[in-house]
Amino acid sequence: MKILTAAEMGEADKRSVDAGVSVHDLMEQAGAAVAAFVREQFPDRRVIVILAGKGNNGGDGMVAARELAEGYGDVRIALLGRESELKGDALAAWEAAGEAAKIECESIDDLFAALEGAELVIDAIVGTGFKPPLRGLAASAKDILDGILLPVVAVDLPSGWDADSTEQTVDGACRANAVVSFAAPKLAHVFGHLTAPDVFGPVLVAPIGTPEEAIVSTQNLTWAGASKEITETPRNINSNKGRFGHVLIVGGALGKAGAPSMASLAALRSGAGLVTAAVEREILPTVASVASELMLTPLDLAATSFDSLTKGISIVGLGPGLGTTDAAKSFVERFIPAVDLPMVIDADALNILSEGRLGLLKQGKPRTFVLTPHPGEMARLLGVTVKEVEADRINLARKFATEHGVTLVLKGWRTLIAHPDGRIAVNTTGNPSMSKGGSGDILTGIVAALVGQFPDNVAEAVETAVYLHGLAGDFACAAQDEHTVLATDTIMHLFEAFRSRAVDGNEMTWLTGLAVR
Ligand SMILES: NC(=O)C1=CN([C@@H]2O[C@H](COP(=O)(O)OP(=O)(O)OC[C@H]3O[C@@H](n4cnc5c(N)ncnc54)[C@H](O)[C@@H]3O)[C@@H](O)[C@H]2O)[C@H](O)CC1
Ligand SMILES: [K+]
Numbered sequence: 001m002k003i004l005t006a007a008e009m010g011e012a013d014k015r016s017v018d019a020g021v022s023v024h025d026l027m028e029q030a031g032a033a034v035a036a037f038v039r040e041q042f043p044d045r046r047v048i049v050i051l052a053g054k055g056n057n058g059g060d061g062m063v064a065a066r067e068l069a070e071g072y073g074d075v076r077i078a079l080l081g082r083e084s085e086l087k088g089d090a091l092a093a094w095e096a097a098g099e100a101a102k103i104e105c106e107s108i109d110d111l112f113a114a115l116e117g118a119e120l121v122i123d124a125i126v127g128t129g130f131k132p133p134l135r136g137l138a139a140s141a142k143d144i145l146d147g148i149l150l151p152v153v154a155v156d157l158p159s160g161w162d163a164d165s166t167e168q169t170v171d172g173a174c175r176a177n178a179v180v181s182f183a184a185p186k187l188a189h190v191f192g193h194l195t196a197p198d199v200f201g202p203v204l205v206a207p208i209g210t211p212e213e214a215i216v217s218t219q220n221l222t223w224a225g226a227s228k229e230i231t232e233t234p235r236n237i238n239s240n241k242g243r244f245g246h247v248l249i250v251g252g253a254l255g256k257a258g259a260p261s262m263a264s265l266a267a268l269r270s271g272a273g274l275v276t277a278a279v280e281r282e283i284l285p286t287v288a289s290v291a292s293e294l295m296l297t298p299l300d301l302a303a304t305s306f307d308s309l310t311k312g313i314s315i316v317g318l319g320p321g322l323g324t325t326d327a328a329k330s331f332v333e334r335f336i337p338a339v340d341l342p343m344v345i346d347a348d349a350l351n352i353l354s355e356g357r358l359g360l361l362k363q364g365k366p367r368t369f370v371l372t373p374h375p376g377e378m379a380r381l382l383g384v385t386v387k388e389v390e391a392d393r394i395n396l397a398r399k400f401a402t403e404h405g406v407t408l409v410l411k412g413w414r415t416l417i418a419h420p421d422g423r424i425a426v427n428t429t430g431n432p433s434m435s436k437g438g439s440g441d442i443l444t445g446i447v448a449a450l451v452g453q454f455p456d457n458v459a460e461a462v463e464t465a466v467y468l469h470g471l472a473g474d475f476a477c478a479a480q481d482e483h484t485v486l487a488t489d490t491i492m493h494l495f496e497a498f499r500s501r502a503v504d505g506n507e508m509t510w511l512t513g514l515a516v517r
Helices: 006-018 023-041 056-069 088-095 108-115 136-147 187-191 228-232 258-268 281-288 306-310 326-338 347-354 358-362 375-382 386-391 393-404 439-453 458-479 487-492 494-499
Strands: 047-052 074-080 101-105 120-124 152-155 178-182 203-206 221-223 246-250 274-279 295-298 315-318 343-345 369-371 407-410 416-418 424-426
Touching: 006 023, 023 056, 023 088, 023 120, 023 152, 023 178, 023 203, 047 056, 047 108, 056 074, 056 088, 056 120, 056 152, 074 108, 074 136, 101 108, 108 136, 120 136, 228 458, 246 258, 246 306, 246 439, 258 274, 258 281, 258 439, 258 487, 274 281, 281 295, 306 326, 315 326, 315 439, 326 347, 326 358, 343 347, 343 439, 347 358, 347 375, 347 439, 358 393, 375 386, 375 393, 386 393, 393 407, 393 416, 393 424, 407 458, 416 458, 439 458, 439 487, 458 487, 458 494, 487 494
Parallel strands: 047 074, 047 120, 074 101, 120 152, 152 178, 178 203, 221 424, 246 274, 246 315, 274 295, 315 343, 343 369, 369 407
Antiparallel strands: 407 416, 416 424
């Protein structure tokens, strides 16, 4: 699903109209989506007040009001202004409000009176047409919402959000217990607001009939959901382990047994047919103990033959616990050009690459490389500071991926997946409980397992891996507490992530705060 700016959303609306879908049609579907969400999520809240602005955001709210007033609730539209100020589709929606009561408000007292006895508020004050800060009666409405305990469902955006803002905090915006947006998320839905989850609840995106081809992101930004093909296609009834890839995890120096163990276990739990870990002889028994299903092979960095190591292997996860000794450096220098297999490169292998060895990615046969740096590793790869990486994540990730012809997973809050063709996907799953050692090793295992199973669909396999990893972390956190979750706990919740329904943009999508509720 594309991520748009407010201007791009406007362009999408224009293209929809050109394609024969009118703004009236879009507004009808937007309002219906809000009404359906309210019925489903707040079935006990039947006295409903819609705070409606004079623009099309207000129009969406009025359509929702009409739908909810039809034999369901006691519904009032509190218009922030006078009927004579309405025009176009919003005026049409006001005139067609049906059973919903219509109240024109000119003062804060009028708003308080309209809200008397309300059990739920729908915020349809302003949407993408808003420029900060909130003025006049809209600002008063925000103050009222701050002071009352009622649940608030925001139409498109919580009023006061700038749709294009990528700031993580939003001052001066109405609070919202949920946000129902339309057609495509805007930048603010994905990058904004999450520092105050108690103030802004989950974000949903509803399709409203905008033709797919009308939705264009000039920045080539998409949302990384789980692919239906990858998570929902049942395995063939006559399957055998040979069909699902053989992952080889290469790492594990003495004292670093945990990293390859976690990567291997995660690969096993992500559908790989076979997983082998190649680690130093001394730690073989330790790594073996992580799962009986894991195969092992001793790794002698100076002497192991690559042919025997990679026989029958479909993908390599290179780096977890490898160390950065001279022997490890020399191993990486020889291994990458010599081994003609897809590779996920992480951790110590990234650090070795960053010491002037990025040219290795162009040596040997062209093939799939997935690099999974955290901001510190990315900074080393680029020779810049972590602060510089964090200030320009999208552009730096895109430049690196296109220049080096790799898939780059830049981890952190809103992990980015930069594809070699310049597309960027943004992941919205995951939570601070995952900011712990081991998380990265687990992601390496999941990525390797999924790319190993879907070698012809690397882009979706990587996006799905990142999405599922975060979602498993969300399930783990919901079951425990963000302090107590261990990286390995997320592995035990992978099954819930895989079982969550994938989304394809043709249905209501939980963009944030999703399946874990
Ligand atoms: N494809 C879609 O997503 C569709 C979305 N729709 C909805 O339309 C709004 C955008 O509507 P628009 O008329 O362009 O603007 P708004 O309603 O958001 O705002 C205009 C309204 O707000 C007043 N205003 C502007 N700035 C401020 C301010 N700082 N303080 C107070 N008031 C302000 C202005 O005077 C106008 O009265 C989008 O968000 C969706 O909800 C369509 O329904 C169709 C398709
Ligand atoms: K709104």
